[in-house]
Amino acid sequence: MTNRRTFLAQAGLLSAGAMLAPELLSAKSVNGIGIQLYSLRDQLPKDPKGVIARIAKAGYKEVETFGYSKDGGFWGLSAKEFSAVLKANGLKTPSGHYGLDEFFGTGKMDVFNSYIESALVTGQTYIIVPSLNHDFIKTKADFMTIAGKLNNAAEVLKKHGLKLGYHNHNFEWKETEGTTFYDTILNHTDPKLVNMEMDIYWVVRAGKNPVEIFKKHPGRFTFVHVKDMDKKNNELNTEIGTGGIDFKTILGQAKLAGIKHFIVEQENFTNIDPYKSIAQSSAYLKNKLYI
Numbered sequence: 158m159t160n161r162r163t164f165l166a167q168a169g170l171l172s173a174g175a176m177l178a179p180e181l182l183s184a185k186s187v188n189g190i191g192i193q194l195y196s197l198r199d200q201l202p203k204d205p206k207g208v209i210a211r212i213a214k215a216g217y218k219e220v221e222t223f224g225y226s227k228d229g230g231f232w233g234l235s236a237k238e239f240s241a242v243l244k245a246n247g248l249k250t251p252s253g254h255y256g257l258d259e260f261f262g263t264g265k266m267d268v269f270n271s272y273i274e275s276a277l278v279t280g281q282t283y284i285i286v287p288s289l290n291h292d293f294i295k296t297k298a299d300f301m302t303i304a305g306k307l308n309n310a311a312e313v314l315k316k317h318g319l320k321l322g323y324h325n326h327n328f329e330w331k332e333t334e335g336t337t338f339y340d341t342i343l344n345h346t347d348p349k350l351v352n353m354e355m356d357i358y359w360v361v362r363a364g365k366n367p368v369e370i371f372k373k374h375p376g377r378f379t380f381v382h383v384k385d386m387d388k389k390n391n392e393l394n395t396e397i398g399t400g401g402i403d404f405k406t407i408l409g410q411a412k413l414a415g416i417k418h419f420i421v422e423q424e425n426f427t428n429i430d431p432y433k434s435i436a437q438s439s440a441y442l443k444n445k446l447y448i
Contacts, residue, residue, distance in 0.1 A: 159240060172395075174228060176212035176229045177341075177399045185220055186267060186394060188307045189217070189218025189219055189297060190216065190217055190218060190219070190419050190420075190421065190439055190442050190443065190448060191217060191218065191219030191220060191221055191251070191418055191419045191420040191421065192212060192215075192217045192219070192220055192221070192417065192420065192439075193221045193223065193420050193421070193422035194221065194222055194224075194253070194275065195223045195224075195254070195424070196421070196422050196423045196424070196431070197212070197415035197431060197435075198223075198224075199353060199431075200431065201232045201268050202232050202233075202401075205232040205233065205234055205239070205242070205370070206234075206242050208241060208244050209246050209248065211244050211388060211432050212246075212248070212337055212435070213246040213247055213248055214436075214439065215432060215435045215436040216249065216436060216443065217248065217421075217435075217439055218247070218249065218437035219249050219250065219251055219420070220243065220248055220249075220250050221250065221251070221252045221254065221285075221418075221420050222239075222250055222252075222254065222279070222281075223253065223254040223287065224254075225253060225255065225272065226271075227268075227271040227292070231251050235272070236275040236278035236279050237278055238304060239279060240278060240280065240292055241411050243279070246316060249280065250279050250280065250281050251281060251282050251283060251418055252281055252283035252284075252285050252322060252354075252380065252418065252420075253272075253275070253279070253281050253283075253285065254285050254286075254324065255272040255275075255276075255284050255285070255286070256286070256287060256288070256289070257269060257272075257286050257289070258289060258290045258293075258311060260306070261264065261289060261290070261293055261303060261306050262290065262293065266300075266313075269310070269313070272284055273313075273314065273317050273319065276317075276319055277317065277318075277319070281319070282319060282320055283319070283321070283322045283352060283379070283380070284308075284314060284318050284319060284321055284322070285321075285322035285323065285324050285352075285354050285380070286307070286318075286321070286322065286323045286324065287324050288324070289303070290328060291328065294338050295332055295333075295340075296333065296334065297334035297335070297336055299334065299343060300333070300337075300338050300342075301345060302340035303341075303342075304341050304342055304345040304346050305345075306350065307321065307323065307342065307346050307351050307433065308346055308347050308433065310349060311347065311350035311351050312350065315341065315350065319393075320352055320382055321351050321352065322351070322352040322353065322354045322379065322380060323342060323346075323351060323352075323353055323354065324354040324356055324361045324382070325353075325354075325355065325356050326356065326360055326378075326431050327338060327359045327360075327362050329342075329363075330356045330364075330365060331446075332362045343373075343374050343377065346412065346445060347385060348376070348377055352377070352378075352379070352380070352382065353374075353377045353378045353379065353380070354368070354379070354381070354382065355367060355378045355381045355382070355385060355414075356381075356382040356422070357381055357383060357387055357402060357404070357407060358382065358384035358385065358394065358402065359382075359384075361386060362386065362391060363430060367407045367410075368406065368407055368410050371414040372410075372413065375413050375414065375415065376413075376414070376415035377414070377415060378414040378415050378416055379409075379415060379416065379417050379418065380416070380417070380418045380419075381408070381414070381416050381419055381420065381422055382420050382421075382422045382425070383408075383419055383420065383421050383422070383438075383442065384395055384397075384423060385398065385400030385401070385404070385423075385438075386398055386400045386401045386402050386420045387400055387401075387427070393425055393427060394422075394423045394424050394425055395423075396423070396429070396434050396438050396441070397421065397429065397438035397441045397442060398438070398441035398445055399435075403445065404446060405445075408446055408448070419442060421435065421439065421442070423435070423438065431433035
């Protein structure tokens with residue numbers, strides 16, 4: 158199975174078993190629950206229209222895209238065609254994952270411009286950096302350089318009525334010269350321009366506490382990736398509510414964090430049909446976490 162992730166340090170903040178009253182968890186998203194389409198990366202190329210229809214039936218209202226290219230579009234569908242499929246199924250796409258390595262490395266705008274066009278055609282508001290070339294962030298000075306380029310990219314998007322986001326893994330917490338790349342982004346990018354998409358699984362796997370990060374940087378986290386951690390193998394994901402991450406406590410701080418979009422992502426499926434899995438996760442978010 159394909160995997161875009163770079164697996165580095167491994168740690169876990171497992172469920173504290175805290176039980177909060179429903180009213181404390183009632184940070185409802187007016188936009189509904191979304192899914193990162195990377196979860197169904199093996200199914201999409203074969204039948205993108207059918208997959209989108211099944212996502213809607215599983216209870217989702219939003220999708221977050223990945224993998225767009227000017228030549229290939231979204232699994233053979235142009236941005237316009239893809240947008241029409243979403244609308245036909247009652248879905249919206251607030252955000253997409255678009256790699257900006259060319260822009261970070263050379264400043265060239267060719268690929269970046271194609272992403273802007275895709276976002277505008279599909280009605281997306283956020284272009285989110287899903288990861289980046291690790292060669293760009295080897296030193297503290299590199300961290301500052303990329304933080305500056307994130308601000309620059311956000312300024313470009315602002316001219317088009319779009320916004321920038323950054324999605325984390327766990328490599329961002331590798332300490333270098335007394336700091337980390339993640340801290341640098343939070344401390345040296347403009348909060349009004351650069352939105353954060355916290356991938357809760359990767360934060361926990363890095364040994365960090367999402368709630369503490371929310372408290373230190375309130376209002377910065379427009380998006381979260383809701384992804385659970387298998388209790389037996391921390392390197393694997395599992396359906397929301399069956400793993401070891403205490404989402405009741407973490408998402409109970411949604412208002413403090415500034416969360417507007419709750420995006421389910423699962424990088425692997427173990428002994429379960431993927432469509433059953435995503436429906437189970439959607440139901441848990443609605444019925445148990447009151448999103």
